[in-house]
Amino acid sequence: MKKTLFIVLGIIFLTACGTNENNDSSSPETEEVIQPEVEVVFEEEPLPVDEKTPVQAIVTAEGEPIEDAEYVDFEIWNEAEGEEASETIEADYTEDGVYEIMYNFKDEGTYQVIAHTQAKGVHTMPQVEVQAGDSHSHEHAEDAEGSHDHGNGEFTVHLVQEEEFSSEEEAELTAHIEQKGEPFENGEISFEISSSQLDKHEFIEAEEVEPGAYQADFDFPESGDYLINIHYEKPQEEIHGHKEEETQVN
Template identity: 55%
Template sequence: MKKTYMFLMTVLILILAACGTSEGEQDTTQGDETTEDSLTPPEVEVQFEGPLPVNEETTIKAVVTQGDKKVEDAEYVEFEIWNDAKGEDSSEKVKASHTSDGVYEASYTFKEEGTYQVIAHTQVGDLHTMPQKEVTVGEASADNSHDEANGKESSHDHGKGEFMVHLMTDNAFKAGTESTLTTHISRMESPFEDAIVRFEISSDQMDKHSFLDAEESEPGEYKAAHTFPSAGEYTINVHYEKPDEEIHGHKEETIKVTE
């Protein structure tokens, strides 16, 4: 009788263990699926209501998708715009708002004719993308639209926009509290990986410039921690380089530090 009881207990324990393993495997699989979806890079299509006029308000749209889904809760979509004739240092940033079905819109007025670069800085979860679109404003824009409709593409030199640098200036920077400086760098719309990146920090409140070495946390994303001594405006100069490829560039941004 005792042997029979021990045998039944052994069988019961084996059955319970098998059930637990099966449920654990199922939960792990479901977790993997969620992680895989969240790692799918977002895709952004920049659209304009053209032809693009001078000194008239224009609507810029970005359609954000991730896999087969429309992204309606992106952390932010921000357009960076500059005239090629003036260079990237003259760029302006305009925040976009979500309307519906993954469409984010912003209004902008192009003040001069010419060729412009438009970058849609987009953050979805931990993933950042910044596709670039070149547009022509003014009388030439109608001809450009006609060429595109007939399958023709205008040729432009994209050399000025080979490297894109986006410093996260919307973060809350408080004096006396450790903050994280984050920049995203891309080369021809692909993450600029394995680079040497340093933040140069300067301000009227500082006796000398300070330099911080940044670490790459994600492909093309570089971070460094810093504590600002006091409130005010600071200039952050992002230096990026790859000496073996003779690449060295920089981009300046201004941030505000609060009490």
């Protein structure tokens, strides 16, 4: 009788071990990151001058339109005026993955257009060059002094401002930086914050939270206008640059 009992217990023990081994081997699969694709398109080129014309971003993933992008913001500036004079406008969703704004290119010349896009948890910001008016102004724009360079358009820097900053709670500052269309990784990034609300300029070191995305927290002491200067560098590669962004704090 004891021998039979030992055999039964042995079978139960082996069965339990086998079950545990199976459970241990089954781990949740790593969720695959879906990379969105963004194409900036215009109805006609060169663009008409001093009249509203559509600027569109077609956002897709694996060939299918993305209808629920967190945001698509167009940043536009005339090269003759420089990136410091850029405008950023939030796009509206239309259909079939198309996000659109109506924009008035007031003067002839060469314009830079960036589609800052957050979709499927991934940030991308394709930049295109487009001509408004005739080709003569295009040639002039290339020779114009004071045009934006920052490595001749090599770097793209964007401060995320989808939510209004408040003086009543800690703000999360996020900057996305690309170099030649690729994430600017392993850089040394800091936010320089200045305002009449501050006694001195504040410098905050940022941490890279994903390729090309840098974050830091800051307590704005009071509501008002602030200037955030994003410094990015890689001393070993002799890369030094900055981008200024104005923001309103409530």
